[in-house]
Amino acid sequence: MxxxxxxxxxxxxxxxxxxxxxxxxxxxxIKAAQQAVDERQAMLIDLESALSKVKRxxxxxxxxxxxxxxxxxxxxxxxxxxxxxxxxxxxxxxSGVQISNVKISDGKKEGKFETTNVQLDGGGAYSSVQxxxxxxxxxxxxxxxxxxxxxxxxxxxxxxxxxxSIYHLE
Numbered sequence: 001m002x003x004x005x006x007x008x009x010x011x012x013x014x015x016x017x018x019x020x021x022x023x024x025x026x027x028x029x030i031k032a033a034q035q036a037v038d039e040r041q042a043m044l045i046d047l048e049s050a051l052s053k054v055k056r057x058x059x060x061x062x063x064x065x066x067x068x069x070x071x072x073x074x075x076x077x078x079x080x081x082x083x084x085x086x087x088x089x090x091x092x093x094x095s096g097v098q099i100s101n102v103k104i105s106d107g108k109k110e111g112k113f114e115t116t117n118v119q120l121d122g123g124g125a126y127s128s129v130q131x132x133x134x135x136x137x138x139x140x141x142x143x144x145x146x147x148x149x150x151x152x153x154x155x156x157x158x159x160x161x162x163x164x165s166i167y168h169l170e
Contacts, residue, residue, distance in 0.1 A: 095131035097124030
């Protein structure tokens with residue numbers, strides 16, 4: 001009976017030894033591997049977030065590069081009175097005013113920019129003149145309105161004179 005108790009104690013001691021010698025190291029390795037996986041997943045999430053921010057910024061840069069090119073095309077081009085005249089006539093017809101006279105003359109040099117002076121005479125309803133001024137303001141080309149004069153032109157019509165400058169690189 002003593003040998004059965006001794007045998008059972010040796011068996012329990014062997015099981016404890018096997019548990020601590022073989023199972024516990026594997027368990028610790030699994031635990032360390034799980035921590036490494038969790039850390040890598042956190043790094044992956046951070047990298048994906050950074051990548052999405054980079055893609056968003058690149059999209060914004062691509063969108064603004066077309067704006068920069070557009071502005072460059074408008075400002076950097078040489079003085080071209082034909083383009084200015086066509087743009088003014090288009091804005092006038094869209095706003096419902098009648099242009100009677102356009103004078104385009106060379107302006108002065110202001111640093112890197114040269115100006116072209118434009119004097120625009122015409123007529124139309126007050127709301128149409130307002131619409132023309134709004135189109136001048138919203139145009140991609142920089143129209144700097146210096147002076148506006150309005151006179152009565154007839155039944156519900158106004159005569160207007162607009163003096164403005166257009167800027168371009170030399």
